[in-house]
Amino acid sequence: MAKPLRIGMIGYGFMGRAHSNGYKRVSDFFDLEYTPVLQAVAARDPAKAKEFADRWGYGRVESDWQKLVAAPDIDAIDICTPNNLHAEIAIEAAKHGKAILCEKPLSMDTSEGERMVAAIEKAGVPNMVWYNYRRIPAVTFAKQIIDSGQMGRIFHYRANFLQDWTISADLPQGGAGLWRLDAKAAGSGVTGDLLAHCIDTAIWLNGSVTDVTAMTETFVKERQHQLTGQREPVTIDDACSFLCHFQNGSLGLFESTRYARGHKALYTFEINGENMSLKWDLHDLHRLQVFDYKDAGNMRGWKSIHVTDGDHPYMDKWWVPGLAIGYEHSFVHQVADFLEAYAKKQPAHPTFRDALETQRVCDAVLLSGKSHQWVNV
Ligand SMILES: NC(=O)c1ccc[n+]([C@@H]2O[C@H](COP(=O)([O-])OP(=O)(O)OC[C@H]3O[C@@H](n4cnc5c(N)ncnc54)[C@H](O)[C@@H]3O)[C@@H](O)[C@H]2O)c1
Numbered sequence: 001m002a003k004p005l006r007i008g009m010i011g012y013g014f015m016g017r018a019h020s021n022g023y024k025r026v027s028d029f030f031d032l033e034y035t036p037v038l039q040a041v042a043a044r045d046p047a048k049a050k051e052f053a054d055r056w057g058y059g060r061v062e063s064d065w066q067k068l069v070a071a072p073d074i075d076a077i078d079i080c081t082p083n084n085l086h087a088e089i090a091i092e093a094a095k096h097g098k099a100i101l102c103e104k105p106l107s108m109d110t111s112e113g114e115r116m117v118a119a120i121e122k123a124g125v126p127n128m129v130w131y132n133y134r135r136i137p138a139v140t141f142a143k144q145i146i147d148s149g150q151m152g153r154i155f156h157y158r159a160n161f162l163q164d165w166t167i168s169a170d171l172p173q174g175g176a177g178l179w180r181l182d183a184k185a186a187g188s189g190v191t192g193d194l195l196a197h198c199i200d201t202a203i204w205l206n207g208s209v210t211d212v213t214a215m216t217e218t219f220v221k222e223r224q225h226q227l228t229g230q231r232e233p234v235t236i237d238d239a240c241s242f243l244c245h246f247q248n249g250s251l252g253l254f255e256s257t258r259y260a261r262g263h264k265a266l267y268t269f270e271i272n273g274e275n276m277s278l279k280w281d282l283h284d285l286h287r288l289q290v291f292d293y294k295d296a297g298n299m300r301g302w303k304s305i306h307v308t309d310g311d312h313p314y315m316d317k318w319w320v321p322g323l324a325i326g327y328e329h330s331f332v333h334q335v336a337d338f339l340e341a342y343a344k345k346q347p348a349h350p351t352f353r354d355a356l357e358t359q360r361v362c363d364a365v366l367l368s369g370k371s372h373q374w375v376n377v
Contacts, residue, residue: 002027002035004075005339008068008098009041010089011080012052015103015130016041019078020056022331029317030336033343042068069093076126079103082179083187087112090352094123101338103130105196105362106355108187113359117352128338128348129355131200133267135333137325138288139201140313141305142271142278145290146205152274154250157206159270161194161256162263166220166238173234175226181236182225189236190256191216191362191369194267198254200350200358201269207248209361211376214242216369219259242365286324 007023009016023036042062043049049061062068065085069077069092076099079089087107093100100120106129107113120127133139145151165171166181173181180186180193203209216237225232239257246252260266267282279289279302288305295301307313309321314333318325341348350358360377368375 002032004037005034005099005342006037006039006073006075007078008039008062008071008074008076009058009078009080010043010065010068010085012041012043012049013080015080016043016052017056018132018328018331019080019101019130019335020058021328022335024057025332026335026339029332030339032336032339034339036335036339039074040068040071065089066092069096069098075099076101082185083108083192084185087116090116090127091119094119094125097123097125099126099342100352101128101130102352102355104200104355104358105187105192106352106359108192110356110359110363113352113356117356120352126338126342126345126348127352128334128341129350129352130331130334131197131204131350131355131358132330132334133197133201133282134204134350135314135330135337136282136285136327137313137315137333138280138286138305138307141288141307142280143205144313145276145278146271146273151271151276151278154206154246154248154271154273156272157202157246157250157252157269158272159198159202159252159254160266160268161190161198162260162266163190163194163258164261164263166258167261169220169223171223172226173223173232174228178226181223181234183235186236188362188366189216189218189238189240190258191237191240191365194256195240195242195254195365196358196362197267198256198269199361200355202246202252202254203354203357203361204350205269206246206250206252206271208246208357209244209252209364209377210247211374212242212244212361212364212368213374214240214365214368216240216366237366237369240365240369242368244361285327 027035077093079102241255244252277291338348364375
């Protein structure tokens with residue numbers, strides 16, 4: 001019998017569902033020493049929280065997160081709230097000795113992130129941040145190829161994250177569903193929301209970023225606020241592009257926007273090395289495009305590897321070779337990796353400290369966007 005890890009979930013929105021699905025499926029597919037138990041959920045609206053608890057199988061509902069983080073029957077707190085609550089909840093949960101799984105971005109800014117890291121490291125509690133794209137098999141496979149050294153020297157890292165859902169100037173900001181447009185709840189716009197994913201993957205695959213120069217824009221300057229009913233200035237970045245240097249000498253080029261008509265969640269990256277190039281696209285997430293200069297000259301070309309074979313990362317846990325898995329499985333994999341690290345008392349990456357590095361890059365990008373200067377990370 002696997003030992004229980006009793007989860008206290010805070011927030012029942014998009015990520016509350018994605019994580020709950022991860023907790024529920026993981027033990028069906030992975031052999032682990034611990035198994036998640038959906039112990040309790042906390043959110044402000046008790047009726048909606050109850051509905052969520054009943055649908056997903058949580059044992060009970062807490063009326064506020066303070067009660068949940070103090071509850072003796074909870075082993076791990078999962079923070080699935082808007083960004084402005086991550087720090088307060090994590091610091092309080094650490095005081096109560098809970099393991100903490102926190103959604104990204106870690107914090108509203110670097111100084112808040114530093115306080116979070118200090119609190120969880122002082123408490124010595126297991127911790128992880130949900131940069132889930134690392135656990136898409138094709139992305140993990142790219143990491144294996146890079147770490148094998150066969151790409152040779154890396155020259156370029158390029159990433160995009162493009163959406164189009166905020167183009168209408170009539171879209172309000174703030175409150176349920178729209179907190180991402182309100183800097184007081186989100187911290188920043190596309191930089192913390194979308195580029196943070198690209199930066200986390202980039203650091204993981206290609207190492208640290210040393211300095212950045214960025215361009216940010218807010219296309220719609222004022223929007224009605226859902227909570228106050230007033231028209232208020234919009235202070236998030238609607239779009240952000242930046243150039244950077246990596247510590248390994250390669251050059252980075254990143255772009256994110258919510259104004260790229262036609263794109264819903266187009267996360268792509270490409271890495272150009274001396275011997276090889278790799279390319280990945282979230283809309284075709286089970287494929288890794290590979291160009292290998294070592295192939296015979298007359299056979300050279302981009303190949304599209306369907307990352308679904310038994311010797312590809314995570315894939316031996318699923319169906320038979322050739323059958324694809326999807327977005328939600330990245331969360332199942334992240335839960336599995338967390339539980340394995342938890343059992344071995346080892347760090348589960350990305351830790352809060354790893355995610356703080358991404359936060360530092362985000363802050364440097366935002367500062368450069370304002371100052372129009374290169375900024376060291
Ligand atoms: N890893 C990813 O790919 C990914 C994707 C989407 C969102 N996120 C992150 O997940 C977090 C949540 O985003 P989401 O899309 O799930 O948002 P959401 O708006 O769908 O859900 C937010 C939830 O937080 C709850 N909440 C708000 N204030 C609260 C409070 N004071 N106490 C308790 N609960 C409260 C809301 O009721 C809601 O259930 C954010 O930090 C976001 O950046 C990560």
